[in-house]
Amino acid sequence: MNAPNSAFLSVNNIEVIYNHVILVLKGVSLSVQEGSIVALLGGNGAGKTTTLRAVSNLLKGERGEVTKGSVEYKGERVEAMTPADLVKRGVVQVMEGRHCFGHLTIEENLRTGAYTRTDGKAAVEETLEKVYNYFPRLKTRRNSQAAYTSGGEQQMCAIGRALMAKPRLVLLDEPSMGLAPLIVEEVFEIVKDLNAKEKVSFLLAEQNTMVALRYADFGYIMENGRIVMEGAASELSNNEDVKEFYLGLSGEGRKSFREIKHYRRRKRWLS
Amino acid sequence: MGFFIETMLGGLMTGMLYSLVALGFVLIFKASGVFNFAQGAMVLVAALAMARFSEWANAALGGDSLFLANVIGIIGAGVVMFIVAWGVERFVLRKLVNQEGATLLMVTLGIAYVLEGLGQTFFGSEIYSINVGMPKDPVIMFEGLIEGGVMINKEDFIAAALAAVLVGGLTIFFQKTAIGRALRAVADDHQAAQSVGIPLNKTWVIVWCVAGLVALVAGIIWGSKMGVQFSLVTVALRALPVVILGGLTSVPGAIVGGLIIGVGEKLSEVYIGPMVGGGIEIWFAYVMALIVLLFRPQGLFGEKIINRV
Amino acid sequence: QAQEQFFPVLVYRTGAYAANGNPWANGYVDYLKFINSQGGINGVKLSFEECEFGYATDRGVECYERLKGKNATLFQSLSTGVTFALTDKAAVDKIPLITAGYGRSESQDGSVFAWNFPLLGSYWVGADVAIQHIGQQEGGLDKLKGKKIALVYHDSPFGKEPIPVLQERAKLHGFDLQLLPVAHPGVEQKATWLQIRRDRPDHVLLWGWGVMNSTAIKEAQATGYPREKMLGIWWAGAEPDVKDVGAGAKGYSALALQHGAEPNSKVVKDILAALHDKGQGTGPKEEVGSVLYMRGLISAMLGVEGVRQAQERYGKGKVMTGEQVRWGLENLNLDQAKLDGMGFAGVMRPVQTTCTDHMGSSWVRVHTWDGSKWGFTSDWYQADDKVLRPMVLEAASKYAAEKNIQRRTAEQCAQ
Amino acid sequence: MTDMNPAAVAQPGRRFGDVILDLQNISLRFGGVKALTDISFNIREHEVRAIIGPNGAGKSSMLNVINGVYHPQEGKIMFRGEERKKMEPHMAAQQGIARTFQNIALFKGMSVLDNIMTGRTLKMKTNIFQQALWIGAARNEEIAHREKVEEIIDFLEIQHIRKTPVGALPYGLQKRVDLGRALAMEPQILLLDEPMAGMNVEEKQDMCRFILDISDQFGTTIVLIEHDMGVVMDISDRVVVLDYGKKIGDGTPDEVRNNQDVINAYLGSGH
Amino acid sequence: MIYRENGQFKTSYLADQQIFTIAQDKWFVLGLIAFAAIGVPLLADEYLFRAVLIPFLVLSLAALGVNLLVGYCGQITLGAGAFMAIGAYAAYNFMVRIDGMPLILAMLLGGVAAAGFGILFGIPSLRVRGLYLAVATLAAQFLCDWAFLRIGWFTNNSSSGSVSVAKLDAFGWIIDSPAEKYLFCLAFVVVFALLAKNLTRATIGRQWMAIRDMDVAAEVIGIRPMYAKLSAFAVSSFVVGVAGALWGFVHLGSWEPAAFSVDRSFQLLFMVIIGGMGSIMGSFFGAAFIVVLPIFLNQFLPFLGSLVGVTVSTAGISHAEFIIFGSLIIFFLIVEPHGLARLWSIAKQKLRLWPFPH
C-alpha cells in the first residue's frame, strides 16, 4: 500500500458516534488508489455502511458524526463539505436499501442522478442510454413509479442513478443485494468495465465476498468497527480464515448448506 | 337563478383565494415533504411588510405616486420573504435533514410563532391597508338575461385570474423542469437526494422563496380585501381542507380543491345553513374534504399514497 | 408600599384583536397615570400592572390569578369568555368585576351577581336601543311590522347575548329577525352577505368584534348593501373597524356606549397636557380621544370612582379592599356636576348604581362614520325597562337557582 | 412435472404431507403491468418450496397473493382443499400464514423484544380492560408469551440486542428479527422473501440452519424466495421458476437446474 | 456512579416487565408523586395552584390521551380539543340531567361519551392516513365547536352558550380550595398515567405501535387494523374526554365552546411532539413546556428588561414571547427530534456510562 496521503481517497483513523452515545467506528483507516476497486468486507453490523456514509458525508441525516480522524479526497479534507459538494467532485454513494425516489418514475429517478452535471443535455442523454444498455430491464419499466417496481429493479435503478452523475469514485453499498445471479455478474462487469475504460474508482461494501474479491484489487475486512485485516484481493481470497468464514470454503471445497449441522462460533480476529 | 349564480361565483372567487394559500402549502410539501403550518404566518408577514413598506414609501415620496410606493412595497416585501426563506433554511431545516414528518410539521409551527412575533415587532400589530387600486364596488351584469342581474366583483375576478396564472406557471415548473424534478426527489427521500448531489440547502431556499412569493401574492390580495392584520394567519385554516381535498402534492389540485371548497361552502351556508342555524361553512368544508378522502385517500389529484411491502 | 391602590390591567396587545385592544389599554393606563399626576385618589396613588392575555380565556384566568396575588381589588375582565370564567371565582375571592359594556347582561341584577358590574350598559341594552333607533328611523316602532332585520353576529357568547332581547322585541313589534352567525374570527363572510343580498333585510345589525367588523363593512360594499342601513354594537363602532375601509364605510352607524370619539373633551385635553406633552403618554398621541381609547379611559375612571366612593365611607386616603371597592361601585353616584368636574362633560351622562342595579345607566346614542371620523347622529336613547327588567330578573334567578345563591336582602345591601 | 409423487422428492427422514396450498391459474395485474400470468403450483405440508426467477419476475407478488396483500384478478387459491375467498392479510395470519419481507418491514420504533412479541398478538386473549389494570390474566399471559419469545430469541441468537430499537440494528440482524417475528406466530406456512440478502456466507449458513431447524422442529411448511442458487439448491425440496410473471419451471432442484429455459432466463451458464 | 443498574439482576420475566426496570427510576418517580401529593400542597400558593399546577395537570392528562393516539398509534389528530369538549359537555349533561349523579361517575361517563365519538371520528383513519387524516380530524373539531354553540340542548339551553357547574362534590368531599382541586386532578392523572402505561406495555400497546410503524406488516402478522386503530381512538378520546371534564369542572368552572377551540387541539399536539411521541413521560414534559414556559416568559422578560434598565412595553414582551417560544420549540426539536423525553433518556444513558463518554 502506498503512503496514505498520496491516495485518491484516504480515511484516517476515524471514529463515528451515532446519537451522541453509540460509538460505532473505533478508528478506521483505509485508502483507495485512483482507478482501483477496493472491497470492504465484514459481517452484519461491522460498520461498513457507516464507513461509506462517513466518506460521503451522509451521516448527518442519521444523527451520526465523525468525532475523530479525517477523510481526504484528492488531498482535500471533506468533512466540512456537503454531500452535494462531493457529488460535484465525483464522489457518489449508492445507498444500502435502494432509496429510490418512490414517487418519481424510473426515468425521472435516473435523470435526477445527473443533477450536478453541467456538460449539456446531449451528454446526459448519452449516459442515460448507456445505463439503459446496462440494465435493459429498467428501460422496459422506465415510466413506472419506482415504488411500484420490484426490489431488484429498484436496486438497478439506484446503481444506474449513481452512474448518471459520471462519478470518479463510487461508493457502492451492497450492490448485489436482491439481484438475480445473472444481474450480479452484470453489475460487477459494469464495475470492471467502468473501472477499466473510464478509470472510475470503486469502494464497495459487499457481503457476496466471492464475487467481490474476484473483481476487487484490494480488500479490507472489518469487524466491530475496526479494520482487522487488509490485503490484495488475491491474497485475501487465499487466506484460510477468509476462505472459511467469508467464502464458505473449507479444506475440502464448498460445503452444502444443508450439511452444516452446527451453528459455528464465528471466527473473531479480535475478542 | 341569479342568486344561485351569484353564490356560485362568490364561491368560485373565494375558492380561488383559498387556492392561493393552499398553493403555498402544496409547494413546500411537494418540494421538501414538509407540511408547512407557517404558511399563514408567511402570508401575514408578507402582507404586513408590503403594507408598511408602501406606507413608508408613500410618506417618503410625499404621497405623490401610489404606484411607485406599491412597487417599492412589493420589492421590500419580496426581500423580506427571501430573508425568511434563507433564515428558515439556515437555522432550521439544515439541521433537520431526514427527520420525520411530525417533527418537521412541529418545527414549522415554531417558525410560525417566530414569524408572527417578528412580524408584529417590526411592522406593528394595528390594522394596515394595502391599496393596489383594486376596484371595490360591485358591478351588475346580465341584467337583461336574469332578473336582478348577476352581481360581480371585479376585485375578485382580478384576484382569481392572478391565482390561475400563478398556478399554471408552477405546474409547468414542477413537472417539466430539472429543478422541479429535483424538488420532488427531495420530498421523497432527503438522504437519497443528497446522495445524488442535490444540494438540499439551495433547493430549500428556492422553494421557501417561491412559497414566500406565493404568500406575498396571497397577502396582497387578501390584505387588500380585508385589511392587513393578524387574522390573516387564520386564512390558512380555511385553506387546509382545500389542500387535502385537492391532494397535498398537486398544484392543479390546489386550484380545483379551492374551487370545490369555495363553491361547496358557500352553497351549503346559503342553502343548508339557515335550516340548522347557520355558521356551518367552515365545518362543511372540512366534512366535504373528509368525504372525498374516504373515496380517494390521497385527495382528488394527489399522488397515490404508496404502500408496498 | 401599602399606600398604593393596585389596579390590574388585563390587555391584549397582540394577536387577532390587538388593533382594538391597544387603544383600550392605552386609554385605561393613561387615565391611571393621569390620576396619579393629579395626586391620586385622595392622596392614595395608584399602581398598576399589565398582563397580556391575547384574548384567550385561559390566559386571562392566569392573569387574574397572578394579579390577584398582587392585591387586586377590582378587575376588568375585558372579554365575555373571561367574564364567564371569573364570575364564580371573583365572588369567592371578593374582587369586584367591572365589565363596562360587555359581560353577562343579567349580571345587572346586583342582588344575585353581587360582584359583577356591567356599568353603563349591557348587550341587552344595546339590543334594545338598536331596535328603538331603527324604529325611529322607520318613523316609529309600529312601522317595524313586517320589516326584516338581520343580525350578523360573532358566533360566540358575546354575539349571542343580544338574541333574546331581539326576539322579544320581534314578537312585540312583529318584525322578522334573521340570524346570521359568523365564525370566529370573521374573515370569511361572503355567504353571509350573499344571503343578505338575496333576502334584502331592511336593516342589518352588526354584532362583531375585531376584524369581523371591517370585513362585514367591506362585504356590504362588495355586495352593494347600503351602509346607512347597518347599525353596529358599540364594539363595532370604533376607528379600527372602519379605518382601512375608508370611504367605503361612509354612512355606517354604530351605537355609542354614551361616548364616541372625544378628542375635544376636557379630560382628553387634560391628559394630553399632563402626560403626552411631557412624553409620559402610553400610546401614540394621535390615538388619544379615539373611541376605544375613550372606552378604556372611562372604564378606568369608573374603577377609580368606585374606589373614591368607597373611601367616602371607609376612610379617605386609605387603600381599599375588594369588599370596600365593591361597596363603592355599588353606590356610585356620578352626577352631572361631578362629571363636569372630572372633564367628562358631554362625554357621558350621570351614572348611579345601587345594590340591585349594577349597571347604573343605560344611555346610548348613535354615531356615524362620515368617511374620516365618527360623529353623533342621534339623540340619547335609554333602554326600555319594561322589556329588559323581567328578562334580567328571570335570567338572574335561573343562575341563582343553578348556583344555589340567595338573593341579597335589603338589609344585606345596606351593610 | 407439475405434480410429482412426493415420495420421489422426499429426502430420507423428511416426510411430506398433503397439498396444503394449491394455487390455480393465478393472474395479477397492476394497471398495464402483468405481474403474474396464469400461474399454477402447489405447496405440500412440511416441504421447503423455493421460488426463483429474475428480478421483477413476480416472486414477491406471489407471496403477496398467498398472504392476502394482493388480490389476484383471476385464479383460485385452495387452502387445505377449500377455496379461499377474498382475504385480508390478517385473516391469512389467522389461518397460520406468516412471512418475512424483502424490504425489511419491522416496527422501527420498537425494541427487538416487542417486535417479536407482536408476532404473538393472535394468541393473546385478554381484553383491553384487563390489560389496562395489568391484573392476573393479562400479566400471566404476558409472561407466558414472553417465555415463548425468549425461546425464539435464543434460537436466533439475538439475546444481546433484546432491548435495542430495531431501527438502529444493522441490516442482517434486522432480517433475523423479521424472521423471529414471523416464527413467533407459530405459523403453518412460513413465507420468506429473500431472507439471506445482504448476508455473508457465514451468516447465510446460520440462516439456512435456522430455516431447516424450523422445518424439522416445528414441521412448518416453508416457501422461500432466494437469489443465491447455492442456498436454493441445497435446502429446497421443490423449486418453482418464474420469469416475467410466467411459470417456466417447476420441480426438484436438480430438474430445475438442468432446465434450459431456466438457464437462459435466470441462471446463466455459470451454474 | 449513582445511577447504575449494577447489581440489579432480574430473575423473572415479571421483574423484567416492570414499568421501571432500574430501581433508581422507580424510587425517583414514587418520590416525585409523594412530593406532588404531600409536599406541593404545603408549599404552593393559590396562584401556583390555580394558574399553573392545575392547568398543567389537566393538560398533561389530555396530552397523555393524545399521545396514546398520536405517539403510540401514529394517527395524527387535530381534533383533540373537540374530544375534550365532548367530555366536558357530556359530563355537564350527566350532572344536570340525572339527579344525584356522582361527580366522578359523571366525569368518567363524559370520557365514555368522548370515546364513543372518538370511535366515530376514527373511522376515516381506516382509509385515510398521515397528514390527510390530521387535517380531516379538524372536521370533528369544527363540527363540535359549532354543535356546542348552536344546539341548545347541549348547554341546557343557556342563552349565551356558556355553561357552568355548581359545587364539586366527590362522594362527600367538597372540592373547593385550590389545593383540593389540585389533589383531585393529581389523583386522576396518576391513576390514568398508570393505566396508560399498562396498556402500552401490553399487547394492545404493541398493536398500536405496530400499526404506527408499518401498518401492512402489522396486518400480515395478524393485527386487525380496525380494532387497533379504533381502540386507540377510543382509549385516547376517553382520556382526553375525562381531561376535558376536569378542565371544565375543576379548572374553569364555567366555560364556552371556545375553551376547547382548535387552538387547544394544536396545543395538545404541540405538547405531544415536543414532549416526545410514544412516551408517557413525554406528555408531562410537553405539557410543562407549553403551559409553564409562556407564563414564565411573560413574567421573566419584564424582570430581565428591568435588570438591563429598559422597560419593555407589554406588547413588546408578548411579541418577544412569541419569538422566544417559537425559537425554543425549534431549538429543542433540532437538539432532539424525538422530544424532551428522548433527551431525558439520553441524559440518563450518559449518566449511566459516566464518567466514560461511551
Ligand SMILES: Nc1ncnc2c1ncn2[C@@H]1O[C@H](COP(=O)(O)OP(=O)(O)OP(=O)(O)O)[C@@H](O)[C@H]1O
Ligand atoms: N442510525 C443509527 N443509529 C444508531 N446506531 C446505528 C445507526 N446506524 C447504524 N448503527 C449501528 O452501527 C453499527 C454498524 O452499522 P452499519 O450499518 O455500519 O453496519 P454494516 O457493516 O453496514 O452492516 P450490514 O452488513 O448489516 O449492512 C451497528 O451496530 C448499528 O447498530
Ligand SMILES: Nc1ncnc2c1ncn2[C@@H]1O[C@H](COP(=O)(O)OP(=O)(O)OP(=O)(O)O)[C@@H](O)[C@H]1O
Ligand atoms: N403494487 C404494485 N403496483 C404496480 N406494479 C407492481 C406492484 N407490485 C409489483 N409490481 C410489478 O410487478 C412486477 C413483479 O414484481 P415483484 O416484486 O413480484 O418481483 P420479484 O420477482 O420479487 O423481483 P425481485 O427479485 O427484484 O424482488 C414488477 O415489475 C413490479 O414492478
Ligand SMILES: [Mg+2]
Ligand atoms: Mg450495511
Ligand SMILES: [Mg+2]
Ligand atoms: Mg421481490
